[in-house]
Structures are given as C-alpha cells and as structure tokens.
Amino acid sequence: MANQKNTSFNTANPDHITYEHPPLEITVLGGIRLEGLDRMRATLKIKSEEQQAIRHNLDLYNNIQVEKLVRRVAERLETGTSIVNEALASLTEALEDYRMHEIERIASAGHNQKKYLTPEETKAAELYLSAPNLMQRTMEDIGRAGVIGEENNRLLMYLIFTSRKRTSPLQVISLGSSGIGKTHLQETVGALIPEEDKLEITTLSGNAFYYFGQHELKNKLILIEDLDGAEDVLYPLREIISKKKVTKTVVVKNTRGETKTITLKVEGPVCVAGCTTRESIYEDNANRSFLIYIDESKEQDRKIMDYQRADSAGRIDKAAQRHIAELLKDTQRILKPVQVRNPYAESLHIPEEVFKPRRTNAHYLAFIEAVTFYHQYQREKQYDKETGEEYIETTLEDIEAANHLMQEVLLRKSDELNGATRSYFEQLKRWLTEEDKNSFTNISARQALRVNASNQKRYMIALQEWGLVRKIKGDKKNGYAYEVTSHEDQHQRTKKIQSILDEIVTTLKTQQTKGKQTKKPERSSK
Structure with missing residues (x-):
C-alpha cells in the first residue's frame, strides 16, 4: 500500500512497514496494533546511509519518549534534530491513516462475507417461509438440526435471534444451574443464524464494545458465552441495547505533546444473548431481556442421554442435520426489514399479576411483532395511504402463537421468586x-x-x-x-395466565366474525 501523502510509505508487508524520509530510512518492525486508538506503540529500526541502525520501542503518542528518541537518533546518526522530528511526525500521521484504513477494511470485509444464494437456494428458502404451519415446522426442524428438547425455549430463542433485523431487536438471557446446558442451547440455536450476522464472544473486557467499527455491530446477533465473567461490560451492553449506540471519548497526545480528543462511536441496534447462573446480579439487564429458564427435568435428561447414545451408535444423520441447518440459515438471509403494524394492539393486555408491567407489556407486543416479521412471506404487503410506507399486519394467528410461547415468560414475570x-x-x-x-x-x-x-x-x-x-x-x-x-x-398459576391470554384472542375472533374488528388505519394496496 502507498500512502497518498508520501509514496515512500510502504505497507506491502504489514509486519515490516517501511518509510523513507531522506536521509533516514525507518522500518516499523512487527507492524502496529489496530485496537487501542489512544496509543501507538511501535518498534522502530532507524538508519542513515552507512551508519549502524538504531532499534527502539516506544509509544509514538508519548511526547517524552519521542523527544528522547529524537536526541538519540540525531546524536548517533549525526543528523539534525529537526529532520528526525519531522520524519517521526510524518511517520506517525502515515501510520494513523494506515491504521484507520485497515480498521475500515476489516469491518468492510466482515460485511462482505455474506453468502449470496443461488436461484435454487432462494426458491427453497421462499417456499419454506411461504408454506403453512411455519411455526410448528420451524420448531421441529430446529430439533432436526441438533437442538435436543427445549421445544418452547428453542423456538422462542430462534425468533428472538431473528428480530436482530428489526429496528428494535429483542434480547435474551438463559438461566440455569451450572453444567445444565445453557451455553449448549444458545450455541446450537445460534448456529442456525448466518455467520455474517453474528458475533460469538467467550470473554469480553469493559472497553471491548468501544473499539468495534462504527457500523460493525449494526443488526448483529451478539452471543456471550458466560455473562458471569463479563460484569465490566454490562453497562455498555445496556447502553447499546437501550440507546442503540455507545460512545466513548479518549484523550491522546500527538508527537508535539499536544492533546486532542477522539470520540469512539459504535452503532446498533443489536440482539444480545447471554448465559448466567446468577439471575439477581443482572436485574437491570434482565429487565431489558427475555429470561429463558433451562429445562432441568428428568425428562429433558432422558432426551439428552438418548441422543448421546444414538450419536455414539452412529445413528444420527449428521448430513441431514447440516442440510436443515443451512436451509434455516438461508431463510434468515432472505428476511427483509419490513415494518410491522399490529391492528389488535390496543385490545391486548398482560395479566395484572406481572411485575414491572410497562416493560413486560412492551416485550409482549414486540414479540408478537417478531412472530409477524417471521411470517412476512405469508402476509400481504400494504402501503400507508398518506406516507406510502410499506408494512405488513399482525394476524390473530400470530398473537395465538406468541401467547403460547410467551406463557412461561409471563409466568416468570409474575412470580415473586426467581x-x-x-x-x-x-x-x-x-x-x-x-x-x-x-x-x-x-x-x-x-x-x-x-x-x-x-x-x-x-x-x-x-x-x-x-x-x-x-x-x-x-x-x-x-x-x-x-x-x-x-x-x-x-400449574394453576400457569392456567390462569393462559386463560387470560386465550380469552383476549377469543373475544377478538368473535368481534372479527361479527364484523366488529377494531378499525384499522387507512391504507392502500399496490
């Protein structure tokens, strides 16, 4: 690579960057780190004609270190300090441009990893999303792809992951005892999301989110394996979920010792999923998330052990698992970020027993929209008469499906116990x-x-x-x-909550039958 300001700047080998500033030749050994924009540590090899080269490691943003190096080079190589100072200042600017270019290139490369479907793959994905009983088929196919048991949880999680494509994605936290399978459920369902749409993280430092590219996380699924080891990142997680962005201002020094500020900004929205054994510690994050409790029953133990035995006996068709997983990934790729409107929203309400009803009500309505969004290939596209905006509408079937999946979530939200x-x-x-x-x-x-x-x-x-x-x-x-x-x-509490939800849907169906459905906004179809 040649820098536009100085063609003697050569980055063809990123671990051996060369810079010529007559009479000096400077080599950056080992390249520079792309993360941490508030510093620029480098190992320099500086030589001049026949003089013996000087090797020195320093932070080019540290004025004191730079001044010491200038004096040493000027003395050893018999060169004026002004020449050495100018060379290091120009090198620093060239390295800054190079570093930002590389950061943008890597972010762009990540976006370009998207798989482009063949006409046959696109047709198969469209047929899958257009066929009847989509929810039931998806739940069963997630199981065929290798997710054992957890029928309700796996479909709930899959739909939450699908919401990453919307302007306000949903979030999920998996809870359960140590070693019970929280991470396994998240990993196996996450494996059904295209690679270009997700970021899998084992450990995360407190400043990690601030050093992604500005658009690198937009509409991505972020899978955090262990929230118990990520306490430092809980605040930026809440920020990027609630405000759809995180910003941080850092102070840096140039080679002349002058301070300047750099604002790091990373934009969302994002869908965040994590696992933990400690529900109470994450109350603020939990309030923003769906809580999934892993099935710790003996029946679930039996399903897992039966699968393990079948796998050991060679009776699991891994090729079929990979095929259905790829099909589900392709269906995700063809989903478009269409707007959803729920004409029944004003008639819906959650049980009075639910704690913190405002946020839970928002979650309930958002999940219904997520179900509708997943059915977009089965919904007629409509257009607002005044704005021309395209949207699809929620059906009573969407609400019924959401009620079934949300039953356990609402039950937990109405429980005084964790x-x-x-x-x-x-x-x-x-x-x-x-x-x-x-x-x-x-x-x-x-x-x-x-x-x-x-x-x-x-x-x-x-x-x-x-x-x-x-x-x-x-x-x-x-x-x-x-x-x-x-x-x-x-069980009685569960039946009570379900009866409340069922009664609402039954009433709406009766009104629809009698032609008394809530008046919808005016629209025109094209």
Missing part, C-alpha cells in the same frame, strides 16, 4: 405431598431433593421473606423444622 428458588419450592411441595409430610428440616429436604447446602440456604431465606415457608419449632443450635404456608400450585 427461577431457581421457584424450582426448589415446587420440588419441595411435591416431595412433602408424596411423603405425606406436614413439616421438614433443611437436612431432610436437602437429602431428598439433592440440593447443596449453600443454594438451599439462599432458597430458604427467599421463601421465608415472601412468607411461603415458616419456622414452627427448633432452635439455632439443634436446627429448625419448617412448614409450607402456601400451597398455591404453579
């Missing part, structure tokens, strides 16, 4: 019923339910704070006996 505590409490009640017991001790429950002491202590504190369990006898020295004060069945 997921782990609720799971323990339900197991405790079932055990007491099966054993025909009215009271229990921590030791007896721990042994029966196979839960470790530290977790049980946390669960019991929460249950007592909410008045669901109380001490009935004993003391601190010999231990306490407890009884359950509320036997409200979680």
Whole structure:
C-alpha cells in the first residue's frame, strides 16, 4: 500500500512497514496494533546511509519518549534534530491513516462475507417461509438440526435471534444451574443464524464494545458465552441495547505533546444473548431481556442421554442435520426489514399479576411483532395511504402463537421468586405431598431433593421473606423444622395466565366474525 501523502510509505508487508524520509530510512518492525486508538506503540529500526541502525520501542503518542528518541537518533546518526522530528511526525500521521484504513477494511470485509444464494437456494428458502404451519415446522426442524428438547425455549430463542433485523431487536438471557446446558442451547440455536450476522464472544473486557467499527455491530446477533465473567461490560451492553449506540471519548497526545480528543462511536441496534447462573446480579439487564429458564427435568435428561447414545451408535444423520441447518440459515438471509403494524394492539393486555408491567407489556407486543416479521412471506404487503410506507399486519394467528410461547415468560414475570428458588419450592411441595409430610428440616429436604447446602440456604431465606415457608419449632443450635404456608400450585398459576391470554384472542375472533374488528388505519394496496 502507498500512502497518498508520501509514496515512500510502504505497507506491502504489514509486519515490516517501511518509510523513507531522506536521509533516514525507518522500518516499523512487527507492524502496529489496530485496537487501542489512544496509543501507538511501535518498534522502530532507524538508519542513515552507512551508519549502524538504531532499534527502539516506544509509544509514538508519548511526547517524552519521542523527544528522547529524537536526541538519540540525531546524536548517533549525526543528523539534525529537526529532520528526525519531522520524519517521526510524518511517520506517525502515515501510520494513523494506515491504521484507520485497515480498521475500515476489516469491518468492510466482515460485511462482505455474506453468502449470496443461488436461484435454487432462494426458491427453497421462499417456499419454506411461504408454506403453512411455519411455526410448528420451524420448531421441529430446529430439533432436526441438533437442538435436543427445549421445544418452547428453542423456538422462542430462534425468533428472538431473528428480530436482530428489526429496528428494535429483542434480547435474551438463559438461566440455569451450572453444567445444565445453557451455553449448549444458545450455541446450537445460534448456529442456525448466518455467520455474517453474528458475533460469538467467550470473554469480553469493559472497553471491548468501544473499539468495534462504527457500523460493525449494526443488526448483529451478539452471543456471550458466560455473562458471569463479563460484569465490566454490562453497562455498555445496556447502553447499546437501550440507546442503540455507545460512545466513548479518549484523550491522546500527538508527537508535539499536544492533546486532542477522539470520540469512539459504535452503532446498533443489536440482539444480545447471554448465559448466567446468577439471575439477581443482572436485574437491570434482565429487565431489558427475555429470561429463558433451562429445562432441568428428568425428562429433558432422558432426551439428552438418548441422543448421546444414538450419536455414539452412529445413528444420527449428521448430513441431514447440516442440510436443515443451512436451509434455516438461508431463510434468515432472505428476511427483509419490513415494518410491522399490529391492528389488535390496543385490545391486548398482560395479566395484572406481572411485575414491572410497562416493560413486560412492551416485550409482549414486540414479540408478537417478531412472530409477524417471521411470517412476512405469508402476509400481504400494504402501503400507508398518506406516507406510502410499506408494512405488513399482525394476524390473530400470530398473537395465538406468541401467547403460547410467551406463557412461561409471563409466568416468570409474575412470580415473586426467581427461577431457581421457584424450582426448589415446587420440588419441595411435591416431595412433602408424596411423603405425606406436614413439616421438614433443611437436612431432610436437602437429602431428598439433592440440593447443596449453600443454594438451599439462599432458597430458604427467599421463601421465608415472601412468607411461603415458616419456622414452627427448633432452635439455632439443634436446627429448625419448617412448614409450607402456601400451597398455591404453579400449574394453576400457569392456567390462569393462559386463560387470560386465550380469552383476549377469543373475544377478538368473535368481534372479527361479527364484523366488529377494531378499525384499522387507512391504507392502500399496490
């Protein structure tokens, strides 16, 4: 590469950049780092004619280091300090231009990795999205692609990942015990999203988001393997989710010691997914996200182990798995960022039991739109009569599908207990019923339910704070006996929430049948 300002600047070998500024020849050994725009560390080899070369490592933005090098070079190579100063200043400017060019080139290359579908692949993807029973087929095909069990969670997560193409994507956090399969579910569903549309991160530093290209993350799916190790990045995560951008101003010094500011800006929107065992720590982020609780049931254990045995026996058709995964990726590629309007929105409401109803209501409506968005090949394109804006409309079938998938999410949002505590409490009640017991001790429950002491202590504190369990006898020295004060069945709570959602849809269907559907905005079709 030749710099436009100085043709003697040669970057053909990025690890051996050369710069000629007669009588000096400067080589940048090992190149320069592209990240960290507030510094420019470099190892320079400087020589002049027959003089012995000088090698020196420094930060070209550090005025003191540069001044020392100028004096050393001028003395050793018998050259004027003004010449050396000018050469280093020009080199620094050339390296700045080169670095920004490389950052933009890499970002552009990332965007250009998009797979271009053949006519046959496009037709197959369109047929898939146009055929009936799209939701059911997608759920089943996600399973055929290698996602075992988790039928509701896997489809919910897939639709949330699909929302990355919209102006306000949804977010998701997977919760569950250590080693239960949170990361596996996220990885396997994430594998069905095109590579060019996602960024997979194992660990993340606090400043990581600020050093992406300005448009590098736009409409991307960001998969974070372990949120428990990413506390430092939770704030920028919230910012890029809520404000759809993050900015940071850094102060740098030029070779003359003058300070200047550089503003780093990274634009969204983004769809963020992460896994954690610690729900309470991420309350602010959780409020912005759908919470998926991993299935820890014995039935799920059985499904996974059956699959493992079949895989070990060579009875899993891996070629078929790859084929369906590629088809699902292709369907993602042909989805367009069309606007969605829900003519039934004003008639929808969430159960009163839900905590923080404002944000949950927004999530509920947004998820219905995500379902409609996924059905865009089955929806008539319509156009606003006044603005000419193209959009598609939500149907009652979309709302029914969303209600079914959202049932567990709304149930959790209406629960005073977090997921782990609720799971323990339900197991405790079932055990007491099966054993025909009215009271229990921590030791007896721990042994029966196979839960470790530290977790049980946390669960019991929460249950007592909410008045669901109380001490009935004993003391601190010999231990306490407890009884359950509320036997409200979680299944009954689930049925209550589902009945509320079903009643709304039934009412809307009746109104539609009688021609009393809520008046829609005027539109024209083209």
